[in-house]
Every structure is written in structure tokens, then in C-alpha cells.
Amino acid sequence: MLFKDKFRLHTPGPTPIPPSVQHAMNRPMIGHRSSTCSAIIQESSKRLQPIFGTKQDVLIITGSGTSALESAVSNTVQAGDEVSVVVTGAFGDRFAKLTERFGCHVHRLDIPWGERCTPEELKSHLRQHPDVKAIFMTYCETSTGVLNPIEELARVAREETDALTIVDGVSCIGAVPMEMDAWGIDIAVTGSQKALMLPAGLAFVAVSERAWQVIENNATPRFYLDLSAYRKSLGKQTTPYTPAVSLLFGLEEVLNLIEAQGMDNVIARHRLMMEMTRAGIRALGLPLVATDEAASPTVTSVYGTNDVHVEDLRQTLSAMNVTVAGGQQHLKGQIFRIGHMGYCEPGDILAVIATLEVALKTLNVPVSLGRGVQAAEEVWARV
Amino acid sequence: MLFKDKFRLHTPGPTPIPPSVQHAMNRPMIGHRSSTCSAIIQESSKRLQPIFGTKQDVLIITGSGTSALESAVSNTVQAGDEVSVVVTGAFGDRFAKLTERFGCHVHRLDIPWGERCTPEELKSHLRQHPDVKAIFMTYCETSTGVLNPIEELARVAREETDALTIVDGVSCIGAVPMEMDAWGIDIAVTGSQKALMLPAGLAFVAVSERAWQVIENNATPRFYLDLSAYRKSLGKQTTPYTPAVSLLFGLEEVLNLIEAQGMDNVIARHRLMMEMTRAGIRALGLPLVATDEAASPTVTSVYGTNDVHVEDLRQTLSAMNVTVAGGQQHLKGQIFRIGHMGYCEPGDILAVIATLEVALKTLNVPVSLGRGVQAAEEVWARV
Known part of the structure; x- marks a missing residue:
């Protein structure tokens, strides 16, 4: 399809x-x-x-x-x-x-x-x-x-x-x-x-x-x-x-x-994408790896849970045309990582969070469809 | 133009x-x-x-x-x-x-x-x-x-x-x-x-x-x-x-x-391009650097002469949309090098030799237009 x-x-x-x-x-x-x-x-x-x-x-x-x-x-x-x-x-x-x-x-x-x-x-x-x-x-x-x-x-x-x-x-x-x-x-x-x-x-x-x-x-x-x-x-x-x-x-x-964009705006865009991603993930009840203070504007890592097996989730997302990375070394199977850098903008983050919600639903994880993307939207709307 | x-x-x-x-x-x-x-x-x-x-x-x-x-x-x-x-x-x-x-x-x-x-x-x-x-x-x-x-x-x-x-x-x-x-x-x-x-x-x-x-x-x-x-x-x-x-x-x-071409044919094409290039250069009276025995199928080096100043020639060729290389180290200014490898075929060699003739003429070097390209054509025609 x-x-x-x-x-x-x-x-x-x-x-x-x-x-x-x-x-x-x-x-x-x-x-x-x-x-x-x-x-x-x-x-x-x-x-x-x-x-x-x-x-x-x-x-x-x-x-x-x-x-x-x-x-x-x-x-x-x-x-x-x-x-x-x-x-x-x-x-x-x-x-x-x-x-x-x-x-x-x-x-x-x-x-x-x-x-x-x-x-x-x-x-x-x-x-x-x-x-x-x-x-x-x-x-x-x-x-x-x-x-x-x-x-x-x-x-x-x-x-x-x-x-x-x-x-x-x-x-x-x-x-x-x-x-x-x-x-x-x-x-x-x-x-x-x-x-x-x-x-x-x-x-x-x-x-x-x-x-x-x-x-x-x-x-x-x-x-x-x-x-x-x-x-x-x-x-x-x-x-x-x-x-x-x-x-x-x-x-x-x-x-x-x-x-053309200006380096300050490039930096601001990455911070915004980080905040949107983190708000979305949080609203979905998934545990973030980094604290707010330690979080990178370019990539967000998320732990799996008892309900959410990260490699299943990555595979489901992949079938829905979203590619995220897994964990490395001892974090393999424990976390997934969402890159949001370079040729990436707020609308892309909304699409990722929204697709993530559908993927979780598909995997029978309890999730309120729209809740994560709404939280991310609210971050963007405040700018 | x-x-x-x-x-x-x-x-x-x-x-x-x-x-x-x-x-x-x-x-x-x-x-x-x-x-x-x-x-x-x-x-x-x-x-x-x-x-x-x-x-x-x-x-x-x-x-x-x-x-x-x-x-x-x-x-x-x-x-x-x-x-x-x-x-x-x-x-x-x-x-x-x-x-x-x-x-x-x-x-x-x-x-x-x-x-x-x-x-x-x-x-x-x-x-x-x-x-x-x-x-x-x-x-x-x-x-x-x-x-x-x-x-x-x-x-x-x-x-x-x-x-x-x-x-x-x-x-x-x-x-x-x-x-x-x-x-x-x-x-x-x-x-x-x-x-x-x-x-x-x-x-x-x-x-x-x-x-x-x-x-x-x-x-x-x-x-x-x-x-x-x-x-x-x-x-x-x-x-x-x-x-x-x-x-x-x-x-x-x-x-x-x-x-698709087959490695044997790729090799034969490069040998043919070498032979065409050398025949063309020889017919124009320019001295080849390598002997027949030592010549590479991928690149042909040519000495300048009293009449032919290689850096002038390279510049003239460049203005005619043909790029050839100069010499390296102590051969700088002494030789020019025609690459004929990769996505290159006999017709390209004819174009290079022919353009070289016009370039020599432009530089007031005594040259019989067509003589080099004719020699190269004869090599191709014999295949």
C-alpha cells in the first residue's frame, strides 16, 4: 500500500x-x-x-x-x-x-x-x-x-x-x-x-x-x-x-x-524539534533516556517498557515507512532513537509522533491516539 | 559559444x-x-x-x-x-x-x-x-x-x-x-x-x-x-x-x-582507446612519453615540443571544452596527459584528437587538420 x-x-x-x-x-x-x-x-x-x-x-x-x-x-x-x-x-x-x-x-x-x-x-x-x-x-x-x-x-x-x-x-x-x-x-x-x-x-x-x-x-x-x-x-x-x-x-x-536560514534559526529549529519530540513521547507515557537538562537537540532516545518491545516497535514503524534507530552495545533492545537533525522540521516531528501512536496501537499497547501529537503541537504552537 | x-x-x-x-x-x-x-x-x-x-x-x-x-x-x-x-x-x-x-x-x-x-x-x-x-x-x-x-x-x-x-x-x-x-x-x-x-x-x-x-x-x-x-x-x-x-x-x-559489457570487452575497449590515442598523437608528430610496450590502456602522456607549450595547449583545449591533465612534479609543464578510462569509448577519442588538432592550429603550430583523427579512425576501423 x-x-x-x-x-x-x-x-x-x-x-x-x-x-x-x-x-x-x-x-x-x-x-x-x-x-x-x-x-x-x-x-x-x-x-x-x-x-x-x-x-x-x-x-x-x-x-x-x-x-x-x-x-x-x-x-x-x-x-x-x-x-x-x-x-x-x-x-x-x-x-x-x-x-x-x-x-x-x-x-x-x-x-x-x-x-x-x-x-x-x-x-x-x-x-x-x-x-x-x-x-x-x-x-x-x-x-x-x-x-x-x-x-x-x-x-x-x-x-x-x-x-x-x-x-x-x-x-x-x-x-x-x-x-x-x-x-x-x-x-x-x-x-x-x-x-x-x-x-x-x-x-x-x-x-x-x-x-x-x-x-x-x-x-x-x-x-x-x-x-x-x-x-x-x-x-x-x-x-x-x-x-x-x-x-x-x-x-x-x-x-x-x-x-539562507541563518545559524541562529537552524539552532532554534533543532531545539524546537527536540522539545516537540520529548513532549510527544512523554504524553504517550514512554520513558525518555535523557533528562531535560541533558537532552540533545539532534536525537531523542526512548526506553522500551513491559508493553513496548523496542525491536518490535522499530519493525512496525519501518513497515509504516518511518525509520528510527535501535540502541547500541548494552542498550541494544533497550532503547530506540529518533533522529531529528539536518533536513528535518517541526511538521516531520508531528508525522513521526503520530505514526508512532498508530504503531503502538497496532502492537496492542494501550495508547490514546492523538495524545502525543497534541502535546507536540502545543509546543510548536507556543513558538 | x-x-x-x-x-x-x-x-x-x-x-x-x-x-x-x-x-x-x-x-x-x-x-x-x-x-x-x-x-x-x-x-x-x-x-x-x-x-x-x-x-x-x-x-x-x-x-x-x-x-x-x-x-x-x-x-x-x-x-x-x-x-x-x-x-x-x-x-x-x-x-x-x-x-x-x-x-x-x-x-x-x-x-x-x-x-x-x-x-x-x-x-x-x-x-x-x-x-x-x-x-x-x-x-x-x-x-x-x-x-x-x-x-x-x-x-x-x-x-x-x-x-x-x-x-x-x-x-x-x-x-x-x-x-x-x-x-x-x-x-x-x-x-x-x-x-x-x-x-x-x-x-x-x-x-x-x-x-x-x-x-x-x-x-x-x-x-x-x-x-x-x-x-x-x-x-x-x-x-x-x-x-x-x-x-x-x-x-x-x-x-x-x-x-553487461563483460570484463573482457571492457579490457578490449581500453586497449583500443589507447591504440587510437597513440596513433592520433603520433600522426600529429607529437612525442609519446611511453613506448608501445610500456603504454597504459588508461592514460596517454605526451611531451611538449619547441612549438607546443603544454600549458598553453591545455588552456586552449580547456576553452574548447576538453580537459586534459598536466604533468606532475618535475614533469610539470613538460607533458600533458589524456585520460581514456571508465565511461569513455572510441568516439570520445576521435573527438579529443580532432579537437586537439584545432587547438594546435589555433596556437599556430604547423598541423595537417584531420591527420591525427584519420590515424585514430584507421585503428578503430581495423577492429
Whole structure:
């Protein structure tokens, strides 16, 4: 009965591609050393700066978000270095694994999944480990839908140590406030397939002057992910290795869309979608994973209940053309996650909540049809 | 007078995208952990096997060709290892730089740019360095348009040493014969934006059982480019990190196109295009860089002359909507390179040679209009 290609993609990345971005990616292929491609690289890097809140170069890597995370590790640390990693979920854990792989002596600050790291917790951790060379943290922890208070955490890091502050912003930069320079963040990283509304394949890295000094004196072997090579090439309006040109075509149009809306409005839209989603879920009596204080504007995680088996629910939603994500690692089967970032707006949230109600009904879960969507509408109506 | 978007892209990568591939990349975005995406990953890996001439898994990395070259280095060698690198141009040089970066004791076998490495040269080199752990070689040296006799070189490598034979096939796999298993090659690598007719952003790596044993015992730190992680994930029909999904959509259609034509016919088409290009260039009196024996079916390099200044010629051609590449490193300004791979066929070669004649005339170079194109036509007519 339903269309095969009309599904609503609400995973926390990849996210739907706007038609104009899709269209831009259909430009005929050009040489990556052409002046046309150089202009796209140089201008896009500049236009990404306000999204990161930085005056530094934003480097463009062809790879997944993880390639950029690795670059933030392999360029800054050496085997034997002491580092701290704030682990609030699966992606904090990935940062920890990366630093371990590169031979670091890793101090994990493990926070229960679903909670955020408080400035006090970080302060007390750093007082035990004052000699760390770098502190790795996750802005939005995609696996739980938690937004860490990164501005405060960066402040604590700067006050307590001389370490570099390195932030994984993959699932939120472009949707939430990010003032890298003002907040004293040394490296911030994101990927193309989240708030930036592109297919996966590009990753973006911004680096402070302080971090460049460390990078230039770092002997850890690296080549493809050697950030100095990207910086040097960007100075010549290009990339050191062949970039994913079709995604660069798309990036140009993504930046048009973000600039046309204005970054403040983009941020406000994501907050509104978060509040609508949370109001809807709450009205349906389903337990939210994150508290209001800790919730991310880009993804909302919801626990299953005795009545609601999350994998059954995901399957039922999928048959109704709504795709949401499941849990990762020990939360698999325990939670589902609704992505609401990038090319997503309030009307999409209403459709998701409303479809969720029908899905629950189909699964014989007691539910008042319309109650969740009404709560979400009320949030929107108040704006 | 000319259309802005009708340029003929004849760089040796990126190459033009077939319309059906472009169309496929417009499918609505899907989650990369969906069953649909898993099926594409698993089937594409299988369908790439005959292109590599292997029964081994073909791993799919999101990155440039260089990311795959690095994976072939960082997964197989450790600091202090002796390795040999056959350097016939800029990409052999990149392999040498990569192995140096990872701390290897590198024995370069430098061959004058424009020539190929003969089996005798490799044999004599390896007799001086019998203890190397790995031998790196370039199948098509993109910077000069030379095709190394990789089958014979691999045989020599196997006869003279126990080293792994590692082949950069970026600018030719998918256009030339490649029998990785039969020829005793341990790792072969290519990228998406050359013979495989896609935008850049995917890279492909095939690995022998012998190489897996080395990889599994190799301690060099690596994470994003850790081939074992890709193998393990492929066993679960997925990738360890978010793949470039839109390019995977395109890959599926590329494989349809190659299978519909048949790999033997694809190879024959590339040989014919090479012979036509060379006949045309010769008839115009321009000096070819590679000898007939050493010429690559995917790219033809041509020297400038006293009359023909290559950068002027490239600019003139560009204004006539034909894009060819210049030289790299010390060949910059000395040669130009005509790519003829991927979505390219004999008629395109006629158009390039004919336009080249008009460009030469425009630059007041003595030229008999039609002579080059006639020579190319004669080659095609003989098929």
C-alpha cells in the first residue's frame, strides 16, 4: 500500500538529503585540481567557520566521521602519553579505543550511559590526572541522545590543565551552538551525514593555533590523516588527496541552505524539534533516556517498557515507512532513537509522533491516539 | 559559444559519471545499518572479485585511493622493516613516502619516469635486498601513463623472496587484466574515481590469505584503516564505520554496466582507446612519453615540443571544452596527459584528437587538420 521510496529517515545519521543538495551533486564531474574545484574547497572551508565558531581553517577530509576522530588522536598524541577520555556512551568509548590503539595511557571518566558529564565530575577527574596531554570529549553522544555541556567542560579543562581539549561534534555541529574559539576548544570534528545534510563521505576538522604547535611536533606516523598536509594544501586551495568531488558540490548547496536560514534559526529549529519530540513521547507515557537538562537537540532516545518491545516497535514503524534507530552495545533492545537533525522540521516531528501512536496501537499497547501529537503541537504552537 | 557543462573530462581520474550511475546515486538516503545497505555492501564486494581476479573479500573503505594505499602499508609493515618500493613516477614515490612515514627501511628501485620496471631490474634489485618484508609496486603509473608488467614483477617477487607483493592499481583496475590470485599478488588496491566510473570517495582493497596472516600479527597502530575491522564487518555484511552510502548506490549500477559489457570487452575497449590515442598523437608528430610496450590502456602522456607549450595547449583545449591533465612534479609543464578510462569509448577519442588538432592550429603550430583523427579512425576501423 505504501510507496517504497517515501520512508521518513529518522536515524541520527545518515539524515535525509535536501532536493537542492541532491540536485547539486548531479553536476557533471570535474577535475579536483581545476580552478572550479579549488574555489569550492576554499570557499566552503571559510563558510564552515561560523558553524564551528572559529577563525581557523576548517579542513575537509574524504572519509567517515571516524577518520576525523582518528586524525584528532594520531596528530596530537604519542605512545605513552597520558590522556583523559570522557565516556558517556558508544562514541566516547570509540575515542577511548582510538587513544588506546595509539598507545596512550588512558584515564577514562566513565559516566552512566544516558547521563551527561558535569563540570564537577570532570574537575575532580582532572585533579587526579593533572598531567594529561589531551582531553577527549563527545559533544552529542549519539548512542544515548545526551548533549554534554561542552562549553563548561572545556572551561574546566583549560582551568585545570594545559591539555588540548578535543571535541567529537559529529552528531551535532551544525545544529547546536558551537563557539570553538571562544570556548577554548582545540580540535572540533564533524561528519557530513548528520546536521550537514549530506551523504556520508566527508569529515571536517578545525584546529586551534595551540593544537597546531602540538601537531607539528608530534612524531606519531600518519599520512592520509596527517592534518598538516590538509592545512598546507588548503593554503593552495586544494586537498592533499583526491576529494569526494560530488559531495563537495553538495556541500556548497548545504552552506547556501544554512546561510539562507541563518545559524541562529537552524539552532532554534533543532531545539524546537527536540522539545516537540520529548513532549510527544512523554504524553504517550514512554520513558525518555535523557533528562531535560541533558537532552540533545539532534536525537531523542526512548526506553522500551513491559508493553513496548523496542525491536518490535522499530519493525512496525519501518513497515509504516518511518525509520528510527535501535540502541547500541548494552542498550541494544533497550532503547530506540529518533533522529531529528539536518533536513528535518517541526511538521516531520508531528508525522513521526503520530505514526508512532498508530504503531503502538497496532502492537496492542494501550495508547490514546492523538495524545502525543497534541502535546507536540502545543509546543510548536507556543513558538 | 560553448555550453558550460558539456566539457569532455579526459583527466586520468576523476572520470565522467555514466548517467545511469548518476541516477542511482539519487536514491533517497537510507540507514547504513539497514538490510538494504547490507545487501549492497555484501553483493558489491562479491561482484568486485572478478575485477580483481580474486576469490578473497574485496573490502570497501570510505576514503581516497591514498587511504587504501596507506592501509596496504600500515597493516603489513612495522617500523624498522626492510621494504622495497618500485618507483616509476609520482605514485610509486607516494608509496615510498608512505613506507618511510611508517618507519620502514626503504630500498627504492628508481626507474626513469616514462619507463616501466622490467622483471630483470626487479630481480637484480631483490638479489641485493633479499630480506625485504614487502615489495610495493604501481600497476599503472598515472603520472607518466606507464603500465608496469605486474604479472611478471609479481612472479619475480615470489621467486626471489618471501615478501608480500603489494600493488597500487588505482588508475587501472577495472580497465586492464588483473588476476590477483593467479599472479600471486598479496594486496591490490583501487579507487572509485578511475576505471570504476564513480565520484571519488570509495577505495577498494583485496587481501590474500598470506597477507592476512601478516596483518593479524602486525602491531602498527591503526584504527580507521585497520583492514581486519573491515574484514570482520564484511562478514556481518557491513562496514566498521559509516560508509559513503550514495557512492554505494552508484557502485551497484557501475557493476551492472561492467557485467553487461563483460570484463573482457571492457579490457578490449581500453586497449583500443589507447591504440587510437597513440596513433592520433603520433600522426600529429607529437612525442609519446611511453613506448608501445610500456603504454597504459588508461592514460596517454605526451611531451611538449619547441612549438607546443603544454600549458598553453591545455588552456586552449580547456576553452574548447576538453580537459586534459598536466604533468606532475618535475614533469610539470613538460607533458600533458589524456585520460581514456571508465565511461569513455572510441568516439570520445576521435573527438579529443580532432579537437586537439584545432587547438594546435589555433596556437599556430604547423598541423595537417584531420591527420591525427584519420590515424585514430584507421585503428578503430581495423577492429
